[in-house]
Amino acid sequence: MVHLKLKPKGSYSFSETSRRLTQFEKTAYYQKGDILLRTIRLVERPLLLRLRWMEEALQVETDADLGAEEVQMLERRLRRMFSLDVDLTPFYEWIKQNDPVLYPVVQQRTGLHFVLDADLYECLMKTIIGQQLNLSFAATLINRLVEIAGETLRFDEQTVIPVFPTPEQVARLRYEDLQALQFNRRKAEYIIDISRRIVEGQLDLSRLERFSDDGVIEEMLPLRGVGRWTVECLLLFGLGRPNLLPAADIGLRNAVQSVYGYDIRPGEEEIRQLGERWQPWRSYATFYLWDWLSQG
DNA sequence: GGCCAGGCTAGCA
DNA sequence: TGCTAGCATGGC
Structure with a gap:
């Protein structure tokens, strides 16, 4: 058994950060009392992780038998996934000085951090599935893909947790398999074709x-x-890049319209202009506005 | 019932 | 180069 205790840098609110995982995303994380369950692949090998917040640190346990090198790898992965090394103090100072409208939105969520997907492949597949769909239906489709293609790990007698499939597992599917799960034809093709390219070695996400x-x-x-x-x-x-602005995103545009009190929904160009004042923290400004939108 | 979802492609001018 | 129908369904 492995037990890690991971301390964050700067102010970190695990309740704010994990709230999104169980209430909003509804995929990948499973609540068991005060424990959060999550499966990831460490060099292909699926692991079931038990996560919880205690003594101002992310406590991680797994029953898997890991060597010293693997434990280090796991620690790096989790610090990155939960943005534990991102100190938001300069972001809060910056917004306080430069954007009095956004500041209250930010202040209400002090300590909220990005939680990254476990790997780039999982992120890419989920994002493609989510294109243009409302988030709850997107979560339904993601869960169906995981169920049809991935394996599972057992937590206890009653609880079996799915593992996000590998490119190999998805590449073996037929387009019709996903259509039967209410994917539209083209989306089924995108997902399976990209997985096949990865398997064939034509696409290497780790280079990114x-x-x-x-x-x-x-x-x-x-x-x-x-x-x-x-x-x-x-x-x-x-990838957890800090200064990205998805200026055409419909959710960001809706949030900006409400928070900044625009009469009509701002266009991409207006968002870019506004976003100048968030540099070099445009990712976090976007993230906090998305969160404001989903919380009201 | 109608319109919009944390879009994208293909086909057309 | 720029515009738009169509996608497959849930939620309001």
């Missing part, structure tokens, strides 16, 4: 870590099913 934001956009945009918004989500929820 080293690219600039624009480099990632340039690399990913030619893929069928991947538009600008999808890459922006990959940069936010897969």
